[in-house]
Amino acid sequence: MTHLACGLDFGTSNSTLAIHAENAPRLLPLEGDEVTIPSAVFFGTEPQDAFLVGRAAMRAYVEGATGRLMRSLKSILGSSLIEDRTQVYKRRIAFSEVIRLYIAELKARAEIAAGAPIDHVVLGRPVHFVDNKDEADAQAEATLLRIAREIGFSDVSFQFEPVAAAFDYERRIDRERIVLIADFGGGTSDFTVVRLSPDRNVADDRARDILANGGLRLGGTDYDRTLSISAFMPTLGHETLQTRGDLEIPAGPYWDLSNWADIHHLYDPKRLIEIRHTRQVAQRPEFIDRLIHIIEERKGHSMLIEVEAAKIALSSAPAYQAALDWIEAGLTVTATRDSFERTTARLRERLRGASLACVAESGLTPEAISAIFFTGGTSQIPNVREAITHTFPDAQVIDGDRFGSVGLGLAIEAKRRYG
Numbered sequence: 517m518t519h520l521a522c523g524l525d526f527g528t529s530n531s532t533l534a535i536h537a538e539n540a541p542r543l544l545p546l547e548g549d550e551v552t553i554p555s556a557v558f559f560g561t562e563p564q565d566a567f568l569v570g571r572a573a574m575r576a577y578v579e580g581a582t583g584r585l586m587r588s589l590k591s592i593l594g595s596s597l598i599e600d601r602t603q604v605y606k607r608r609i610a611f612s613e614v615i616r617l618y619i620a621e622l623k624a625r626a627e628i629a630a631g632a633p634i635d636h637v638v639l640g641r642p643v644h645f646v647d648n649k650d651e652a653d654a655q656a657e658a659t660l661l662r663i664a665r666e667i668g669f670s671d672v673s674f675q676f677e678p679v680a681a682a683f684d685y686e687r688r689i690d691r692e693r694i695v696l697i698a699d700f701g702g703g704t705s706d707f708t709v710v711r712l713s714p715d716r717n718v719a720d721d722r723a724r725d726i727l728a729n730g731g732l733r734l735g736g737t738d739y740d741r742t743l744s745i746s747a748f749m750p751t752l753g754h755e756t757l758q759t760r761g762d763l764e765i766p767a768g769p770y771w772d773l774s775n776w777a778d779i780h781h782l783y784d785p786k787r788l789i790e791i792r793h794t795r796q797v798a799q800r801p802e803f804i805d806r807l808i809h810i811i812e813e814r815k816g817h818s819m820l821i822e823v824e825a826a827k828i829a830l831s832s833a834p835a836y837q838a839a840l841d842w843i844e845a846g847l848t849v850t851a852t853r854d855s856f857e858r859t860t861a862r863l864r865e866r867l868r869g870a871s872l873a874c875v876a877e878s879g880l881t882p883e884a885i886s887a888i889f890f891t892g893g894t895s896q897i898p899n900v901r902e903a904i905t906h907t908f909p910d911a912q913v914i915d916g917d918r919f920g921s922v923g924l925g926l927a928i929e930a931k932r933r934y935g
């Protein structure tokens with residue numbers, strides 16, 4: 517039986533897996549016919565220990581199944597929390613174990629789709645899992661390596677996600693060019709300056725063509741957080757005052773509710789006691805009631821799902837109204853693109869700075885960049901694109917397969933390394 521090699525893009529928000537067959541990389545279906553799968557898991561309490569991944573996990577949660585939803589697991593890689601155990605129904609389980617279960621499920625599904633065992637893998641990784649901390653960064657990669665071995669991959673290696681995206685784009689070009697790859701994902705933004713050419717083939721050693729890599733831990737989930745805090749949390753009482761003095765009520769719960777990985781902290785019974793206490797001293801207790809309702813109903817993720825939907829809508833519309841009847845009859849929140857762009861101006865500047873730093877590191881001037889290749893879901897935010905296109909005004913703008921480029925490029929790399 518043939519044993520296959522694959523590229524695996526374990527993303528903060530979505531994952532893909534691709535193999536190289538019949539001279540081209542191909543994404544494998546991982547959930548029904550879908551070749552992308554949300555990086556989400558759901559541990560149900562009824563039936564006990566039901567384990568769901570992807571859209572099915574999101575759906576079970578949104579439809580009200582009791583259990584625990586987890587997203588953005590990749591952002592825990594490289595943090596000290598990775599081996600912490602977290603309560604999932606009646607058992608406690610390490611975050612690294614949750615990632616292991618998720619990736620093992622992807623591998624199993626891919627093997628069914630491919631009809632053969634997949635033994636070798638090139639795993640994508642952001643240029644930096646963690647900013648400015650080499651040790652944590654190495655730890656994140658080591659954790660992923662260990663997980664990949666544990667679930668049965670015999671050969672495991674890594675490639676930077678934007679370099680993989682470059683190899684996918686290279687299949688489409690007809691002349692040599694210097695390209696800035698900009699991959700704006702859910703958790704990180706990554707850049708590569710690379711020399712691409714139609715004459716290179718998968719057997720070539722490409723190290724000399726990769727002129728610089730850079731990136732930072734800033735992605736779509738940071739845009740979710742900012743939109744949540746500025747547009748949604750005020751309706752739950754954020755930045756309202758206490759009855760005495762001009763002190764605001766504590767902000768902690770609002771930040772937890774705006775961060776995928778922190779929502780579950782709010783379900784600690786002690787937190788609810790504190791928030792009920794806040795309600796007693798709040799000038800707008802009716803707003804705090806909404807917050808209490810969300811926590812009591814374990815609907816924290818539903819709130820952030822609403823925020824994310826608003827963010828996505830603002831990519832193509834100047835304003836968006838979210839209907840939040842599930843919190844309170846008639847409750848709506850309006851988000852506008854103007855305000856979203858104002859409140860995320862600092863994020864935009866950091867992205868712009870990182871793209872310039874990457875080009876500077878390549879030793880080239882900005883004018884030498886002949887094309888910008890955008891990939892990743894967050895590249896659809898107009899303001900994020902402008903941050904880059906205004907910085908490199910002469911470069912041609914090219915859009916990749918936003919959710920598939922990295923996985924496809926990793927499969928090209930897998931072919932190169934494992935044959």
Ligand SMILES: Nc1ncnc2c1ncn2[C@@H]1O[C@H](COP(=O)(O)OP(=O)(O)OP(=O)(O)O)[C@@H](O)[C@H]1O
Nearest residue numbers: 527528529530701702703704736831892893894896
């Ligand atoms: N139309 C859109 N406008 C704005 N943001 C979008 C849009 N579509 C998707 N997104 C955002 O893109 C992000 C997911 O992108 P993607 O799947 O490329 O990330 P990822 O590969 O999982 O993350 P990473 O590469 O950082 O690990 C999410 O934050 C999602 O909300």
Ligand SMILES: [Mg+2]
Nearest residue numbers: 527701892922
């Ligand atoms: Mg990605």
